[in-house]
Amino acid sequence: MSRAQILAAVLNNQPLETLLPADLEFDSPSKDLVIEKFVETITMIGGQVIKIKSLQDIENYISENYLPENRILSQLTELTNYYKFSGDESPHELENTDFAVFNTHFAVAENGAVWITEDQMGHRVLPFITQHLAMVVKAENIVANMHQAYKIIENQDYGFGTFIAGPSKTADIEQSLVLGAHGARSMTIFLLEN
């Protein structure tokens, strides 16, 4: 029985217990600086930021950038014109999605990552399979670094959650950066200011 064998070998070979270090905490810059840093980082990693005053502004963006025949998916109740889905569909049915927009929990300034969980996705594969991806981030919900991020996530329950930082990318061919590897070709952040 491998389980017993492995556990016995581990117990036998592990060194004397050392303690965990204290949690790291760093001073946070002002809210304005944090927002500025987030915008700078997400732009650097290939995303774009559009500042909006209300969720209806997203409808304008969509009508300016997409055609009526494009498949636009949204779980945001405020966006009434776009297809909502139950989550019971086969994930394969999401294949021809041109644009999908999601609510998110928060974003991180130091790396441009946005934290989103399964309940906000409708379906786990949607943020990955859509050709173009957009997320709504409230300006007040941007934290400075990953330590602050995990303070929020620490006790959160989810089946699946992910940090997404920019469009899908690869540099596997001679280190040339190409956007749009397998996941979304672009990432738009709708930064909701109040």
Add this chain to the structure above:
Amino acid sequence: MNSIKHPELSTIFNEDEERVNWHDDTLWWIRAKRDKAAHGISEWEILRETASQIKDNVLSNLHQYLIDFEAKAQANGIVVHWAANAEEHNKIVLSLLQKKDIHQMVKSKSMLTEECHLNEYLEKNGIDVIDSDLGERIVQLAKEPPSHIVLPCIHKKKEEIGQLFHEHLGTEFGISDPQILTETARLHLRETFLTRRSALTGVNFAIAETGEFVVCTNEGNADMGAHLADIHIASMGIEKLIPKKKHLSVFLRLLTRSATGQPITTYSSHFKKPRKGQEMHIILVDNGRTVQLGRADFRNSLKCIRCGACMNTCPVYRRSGGHSYHNAIAGPIGAILAPNLDMKEYADLPFASTLCGSCTNVCPVKIDIHDQLYKWRQVIVKEGNTTAAKTMAMKVMDFTLSSPTRYKLAGKIGRWTIKHAPFTVNNKLNLWFKNREMPEAPKESFSEWFKKNK
């Protein structure tokens, strides 16, 4: 078993001098990006120290963490398997697929499955495996193993990749534009993701406290595979555990900054429960790790988070290429992990280093890599696993260095020879002459100079 060793394999790589220079420059460029990212964070050294201490705690409490992880993962609905070695790991994967009558699998990057030679095993047993990471797909088409743990086809020119795509994916002859080739792979692999019922991913971190695991990719291939398949199998080495979810803050800050200079991977996905109607399995693999845990001098190597920084900085790796290490994990870290698996087979690897310490300096979890390389050399020599030539050379050195008279005389002869008969050292028989010029000999030794000038 592969009996060609690092010196011979790097000689093959060194036949094309231009390619060696290009390989060297590319990796140094990535190392420079790593420096820029690391220097951009004032608390970088605090992060490294903290990560190292967390990993110390993991190794010292691994037994309990494994038990905790298993219980939590099971409570989350994940099926947990244990594999003592590569063979058992491969058998578990095969049996899971056979139970569901699945003959095709899509795989995202996992160095552990490279270590276990899973692809060959599954193919022999009638399972078609497609690697979905672009770099891995490219080396798979070329029927080669990856040459780097983060950049699997770093050794390939875009023209060669274009040729592979022309032969296998139907691109036009002569196309080598990375944008077009990536788009071709995107379309080809979308078709794969949508038709495979099984997906296998690696694991970057697994959390004892919650029973979830984290997979980091830039391309999104792990997610595309896992979220579309009926069955998701995750393979992880037992050392990948970390105690608590909050510790990810430290490791995710270090991982990609060390690897490619990015602030974080595009996707850092936390898999906690299978989705409705899906099966999720995790295989906890030992394959020599518990043995390494018991070797006090080498257990630190189990802290590795597989960023590849030690390879990018290593002057030997950059000029000899990943394949010269004839092991799934190349470079300095591979050279301290491999002898644990098979000391005879990999006795050459701890010598494939200058012991300059650059690897240790960039390691995000502060593994004492160059010290371990040095320690392995001593173990390997003691066990008699060095070549006859090296053993003889060491005996001659021992004879020379153990007597001041003999040492002085040898120096004199050496200086005279280089000056008056350079052809006796500047030739193929002298290994030090390979790919470099011999230095000019000084006129006198230090002790001669000191006598005159004291």
